Amino acid sequence: MTINMGAADRVIRLIVGTVLILAPVFDLFGMTASTPAIVASVIAGIVLVLTAFFRFCPLYRVVGASTCKR
Known part of the structure; x- marks a missing residue:
């Protein structure tokens, strides 16, 4: 695996991913009644x-993009 993400990209992904993982716990988006929404949120957060x-x-690799400085 070749590194293809810069520092700003990593920080944004960590913040958004953490929010998506914790959203069902604190009911940030009103998802208590929707199990598929909870599962999708947690999976997306883990991936990020x-x-x-x-x-x-x-x-990024598929499209040939990179946000890291070389």
Whole structure:
């Protein structure tokens, strides 16, 4: 895996991912009645946090994009 994410991209992904993971816990978006919305939120949050942790985005690789400075 080649690093293809810059620092700003990582920080944004970590913040948004953490919010999406914690949203069902604190009922931030009123999702208590919708199980599919809770599952989708947590999965999306985990993906964002993992891509930030590994500094690699598979979608960036497919489209040939990179936000890191070389």
